[in-house]
Amino acid sequence: MKQFVPVSAVLALALAAGTAAADEAQIAVAANFTAPMKTIIQMFEEDTEHTVKASYGSTGKLYAQIENGAPFEALLAADQKRPELLEKEGVAVPGTRFTYAVGTLVLWSAEPDVVEDGEALLKSGDFNKLAIANPKLAPYGEAAMQTMDALGVKAALEPKLVRGENIAQTYQFVDTGNAEVGFVALSQVMQDGQITKGSGWIVPGDLHEPIRQDAVILDKGKDSAAVTALFAYLKGEKAQAVIHDFGYETE
Amino acid sequence: MPLSETDLEAIVLTLELATVTTLILFLVGTPIAWWLSRTRSRWKGPIGAVVALPLVLPPSVLGFYLLVTLGPNGPVGWLTQTLGIGLLPFTFWGLVVGSVLYSLPFMVQPVQNAFEAIGERPLEAAATLRASPLDRFFTVALPLSLPGFVTAGILTFAHTVGEFGVVLMIGGNIPGVTRVASVQIYDYVEALEYGEAHRLAAVLLVFSFLVLLALYSWRPDHTRK
Numbered sequence: 001m002k003q004f005v006p007v008s009a010v011l012a013l014a015l016a017a018g019t020a021a022a023d024e025a026q027i028a029v030a031a032n033f034t035a036p037m038k039t040i041i042q043m044f045e046e047d048t049e050h051t052v053k054a055s056y057g058s059t060g061k062l063y064a065q066i067e068n069g070a071p072f073e074a075l076l077a078a079d080q081k082r083p084e085l086l087e088k089e090g091v092a093v094p095g096t097r098f099t100y101a102v103g104t105l106v107l108w109s110a111e112p113d114v115v116e117d118g119e120a121l122l123k124s125g126d127f128n129k130l131a132i133a134n135p136k137l138a139p140y141g142e143a144a145m146q147t148m149d150a151l152g153v154k155a156a157l158e159p160k161l162v163r164g165e166n167i168a169q170t171y172q173f174v175d176t177g178n179a180e181v182g183f184v185a186l187s188q189v190m191q192d193g194q195i196t197k198g199s200g201w202i203v204p205g206d207l208h209e210p211i212r213q214d215a216v217i218l219d220k221g222k223d224s225a226a227v228t229a230l231f232a233y234l235k236g237e238k239a240q241a242v243i244h245d246f247g248y249e250t251e
Numbered sequence: 252m253p254l255s256e257t258d259l260e261a262i263v264l265t266l267e268l269a270t271v272t273t274l275i276l277f278l279v280g281t282p283i284a285w286w287l288s289r290t291r292s293r294w295k296g297p298i299g300a301v302v303a304l305p306l307v308l309p310p311s312v313l314g315f316y317l318l319v320t321l322g323p324n325g326p327v328g329w330l331t332q333t334l335g336i337g338l339l340p341f342t343f344w345g346l347v348v349g350s351v352l353y354s355l356p357f358m359v360q361p362v363q364n365a366f367e368a369i370g371e372r373p374l375e376a377a378a379t380l381r382a383s384p385l386d387r388f389f390t391v392a393l394p395l396s397l398p399g400f401v402t403a404g405i406l407t408f409a410h411t412v413g414e415f416g417v418v419l420m421i422g423g424n425i426p427g428v429t430r431v432a433s434v435q436i437y438d439y440v441e442a443l444e445y446g447e448a449h450r451l452a453a454v455l456l457v458f459s460f461l462v463l464l465a466l467y468s469w470r471p472d473h474t475r476k
Contacts, residue, residue, distance in 0.1 A: 060440065061441065172318065173423065176324070
């Protein structure tokens with residue numbers, strides 16, 4: 001008991017000091033945004049008193065976890081649908097939802113010189129497999145389907161489609177050469193504004209709906225200073241520069 | 252609430268995959284189990300460990316290795332392409348290869364245990380009666396270790412039905428070719444179609460329970476002797 005008292009006193013002091021200034025945000029982040037988010041969190045923790053604990057996963061899984069009481073205070077989703085749903089269900093704080101990044105779709109091959117004129121390549125169907133993210137689950141997959149639809153090649157390419165459960169797995173299919181080409185996220189193949197490996201064709205934005213990724217503050221985070229600060233930070237210039245570097249656009 | 256056509260397609264495919272995998276593993280696993288149960292070689296330890304690896308490796312790791320090895324830049328991919336078979340990922344037989352590796356310990360270990368439980372004496376007795384090694388294996392070892400084979404067969408089948416990670420990694424989710432029941436359920440959950448997910452999951456749950464019930468109710472009678 002004698003040892004316990006000082007420890008708990010220190011703990012209480014630490015907690016009191018903690019709530020006064022620094023705070024910890026516990027957030028859920030869509031897997032495709034893992035790399036930029038890690039950089040942003042590092043900068044955010046240097047620039048502010050706060051700390052961030054992030055869990056990365058597919059938006060569908062994170063959504064199910066939030067519905068079932070996961071302790072997340074904010075969600076950075078891969079789409080708009082799930083944050084909207086959470087808002088409607090009263091799990092998210094109204095008015096906090098915003099588009100933090102807009103994804104860019106690219107037709108990509110791990111081999112150089114394979115993808116030059118992407119449109120002509122899709123029309124010729126001159127490849128063994130075309131990998132896409134599952135359109136039912138992933139916004140990038142949905143955009144890929146819209147693109148093929150717009151080019152009038154959807155039916156012809158259907159037998160060549162292989163579906164990754166998410167955009168990371170789709171990238172793996174193409175990167176290992178098992179699928180010669182695939183629709184992946186520009187953020188996966190770009191570094192400092194350049195496609196670093198293989199060959200790619202950036203799909204013109206008018207061929208599909210924009211891939212808007214929304215963030216929203218959840219009920220559990222409505223009084224968190226760290227979450228509020230993080231959301232402000234995401235809209236700031238420093239974070240936006242990181243987001244652009246990773247091949248996303250912002251609004 | 253009837254299951255949809257795609258659900259039935261996924262279930263049929265799952266059962267096909269489990270059946271083919273189990274049959275192949277009877278052929279592949281039995282000699283391995285026999286060797287492991289009889290050998291005094293210093294390779295027994297390492298080979299036993301390799302056989303058990305799928306028990307501890309995350310399926311995502313196994314699946315990723317398979318994707319790389321079976322792919323066009325991997326050794327197996329090079330071999331299958333040279334032989335004119337083409338590439339295995341995204342095909343039914345690719346899933347079979349993955350499942351055989353993934354379920355290997357579930358076949359080998361029960362059979363090995365059964366072989367070891369026979370001991371040397373029945374085989375030596377048969378040998379003194381001039382039974383050839385092959386004869387001894389088929390007329391003495393096999394019948395005596397039948398319970399082990401039943402256990403191994405059921406476990407392998409059930410484990411393949413429940414397989415998910417490996418299929419996800421090398422399957423490519425093609426309806427009727429590589430979209431098995433567990434992947435279908437995952438899709439439903441991810442797409443927030445919880446009703447459909449529950450329905451198919453219930454089928455799988457009941458099926459798995461019945462299979463294991465059969466296993467556990469069957470075993471005592473034969474082990475009691």
